[in-house]
Amino acid sequence: MKVEERIKDTFIKNLSEHLDEERREQDQSLYMMRNARSVEELMELKCSIMSSIVSSIPLGYHNCYFCIKFGAHGSLLRCSRCSYGKIHGMCSCGDSDYKKMKSAKLAIKEAIRSYHRPNSDKYEDDKHSILP
Secondary structure (H helix, E strand, O other), X not given: OOOOHHHHHHHHHHHHHHHHHHHHHHHHHHHHHOOOOOHHXXXXXXXXXXXXXXXXXXXXXXXXHHHHHHOOOOOHHHHOOOHHHHHHXXXXXXXXXXXXXXXXXXXXXXXXXXXXXXXXXXXXXXXXXXXX
């Protein structure tokens, strides 16, 4: 399949904007880490960065060549013409590769929420450190 330049340009622009927005969030959390006064605060900011990294996985119609091409935006009539959907399953179907990726993304974000619980995790002072 030959790429259509107009669609490719829109696809790259959308992807770039999406990644730039996520990177700004990550940079803000890194900046805030410098003023952290507790391990708990550092862990909360780390989780924010991890969640932002997962959010930066570009799923959704703005970041899909085929959705841009067909102007799909969830329209089943337009999705039925989608080359990607014919191979990987229509995105709106429960067993499609898109739905699997979306579910995995949500599962990782839930695991990050469990990794550190901001209002309940309280760490004790540790007298030992590997750093001098």
